[in-house]
Amino acid sequence: MTELYVAGLHIYPVKGLHGLSPSTVMVNPWGLEGDRRWMVVDPHGRFLTQRTCRAMALVTPVPTAEGLMLTKTHMRPLPVRFPSQSAAQLTVTVWKDQVQARDAGDMAAAWLEEALGQPCRLVWMHRPELARIRQLGEDAQPVSFADGYPLLLANTASLADLNTRLPEGQAVPMTRFRANIIISGPLPWAEDGWRRVAIGKGVVARVVAPCSRCVVTTVDQNTAEVPNPKEPLATLSAFRRTQSGVMFAQNAVVEKSGLISVGDSVSVLEEGPSNLLAM
Secondary structure, eight states: OOOEEEEEEOBOSEETSOOBOOSEEEEETTEETTSSOEEEEOTTSBBOOTTTOGGGGGOEEEEOSSEEEEEOTTSOOEEEEOOOTTSOEEEEEETTEEEEEEEOOHHHHHHHHHHHTSOOEEEEOSOTTTSOEEEETTEEEEOOSSSSOSEEEEEHHHHHHHHHHSOTTOOOOGGGGOOSEEEEOSSTTGGGGEEEEEETTTEEEEEEEEEEOOGGGGSOTTTOOOSOTTTTHHHHHHHHEETTEEEEEEEEEEEEOEEEETTOEEEEEEEOSOGGGGO
């Protein structure tokens, strides 16, 4: 098989906010280190994302030794400490899952309310190995505040193929899909047949299901604007639609943890028929 390698790594310290691109990162059972351990919720405790609040793309959370630094153009950066054991415990909702999380305090809430233009609070998942256990296939897996799975894998060749199909001048970057591990290989959509992949020196991920895409893929992650409200979903739907939605990239769980870096080799350990056919 032609060599595959890690072309990019992405974490989203606060679910829905702007992402970061480390060169090296630890892969934990619940996902990449620092990925989606924080979340913004509405006054009812329900998660907020760019599906309804595009301004979230303009807020960058930078992990620090004490917690986070929240930044947005024309606003003073705000340091946020990890909530202590005495912080208020909130029951928050991610899709159908209810999770216990620690409230990050009134200052963080006020800052984000100004940045996003709506009432909200910031919460932190203290024990990701225990806080949210999901039944994914035959196994129970810890998951952060990600939509449903610890990892999202994407293939650069698939994006290149999609971009050849989009209207002229409307190619989209990989950032639109907010994946964790970007894998470079020559064959578009080969990831549909991956079942288990090894990354770097010992990390193993098991591919579980293709990822159904939403309107966040229409949002420019640098400007929060929507250049074309129909794309790339309209083009994807012409050849990647299943009964479960329009698919791009693959959801995965972690079989073996470890450190991975951009440039690491990727090996497909197990293959099968296209999992798009099963959806």
